[in-house]
Amino acid sequence: MQTILSIENLSKVYASGLRALTNINLDIARGEIFALLGPNGAGKTTLISIVCGIVNASEGSVRVAGHDIVADYRAARSLIGLVPQELTTDAFETVWATVSFSRGLFGKAPNPAYVERVLRDLSLWEKRNNKIMTLSGGMKRRVLIAKALAHEPQVLFLDEPTAGVDVELRRDMWELVRGLKANGVTIILTTHYIDEAEEMADRIGVINAGKIMLVEHKDVLMRKLGRKQLTLQLDAPLGAIPDGLAAWGLELADGGAELTYTYDSESERNDIIALLKNLNEAGIGFTDLKTSQSSLEDIFVSLVHQDPAAPSRPAPASVAEDGKRQVTSR
Known part of the structure; x- marks a missing residue:
């Protein structure tokens, strides 16, 4: 797929000495939905602000559809729509006037x-002649989205767009996002609702302490970093794991009545068949079994809270290293 947003070696250090971003490299394809996840203070809003021309980068470059955001800022900026976190609107303007003015800008x-x-798509048509100061918080959020879409952007940034809004707006927004994607618009969103990213995004990026930790297709990420558990209800409690089964890393629970096996998603079939065969040979029977799988939220939390000094399993090929470019084929 054609790249529409290209970020190279981007860093930001504020005058106070705070390093908000370090050597960000990222390519985003035209027409994809890209979810950028990270804890508060990770650098998500700083990154978006640089791309949108609100904050100046300390190092690096950004191109939007081939236009440099500094050397060719008018062309680059005209391709971008931004829905910010803050409810910043023209309180005394009508909905129609402020959206039309944004288009003219x-x-x-x-x-x-x-x-x-x-x-109409944002359920604002009946409010078009109302002054913004009279609207509810949810309606004001809808106005911000309308303003961002007024000039028909090719890239739309949604910075925590559903924070503090009602269920109806969340549903309307995601219907709108699906429609925009179908028309070739690229959507880049930050969200604390990881279930939204899991449902909507094509690719997931995780940023922490100003560094991109990982960029991966959602399904591939779930396969590579997801963990599954097989829990067996034993027909007779075990006092300890037999020595012959120690290599499996099994765990006992519920007074020895449950046996749990944790495994990678990629190796489930052969591993489970071999385990059940070994249990049978050891004379261990079971009456029931169930499986569970880690969610995207579990993966995100484990990445963000990973102890840098602790040894970790090999990372996916798309995990960032300083100075290397983040590219994931579509």
């Missing part, structure tokens, strides 16, 4: 039919 000719369609 980018030199777009008036298009009442397009503005109407955006407002």
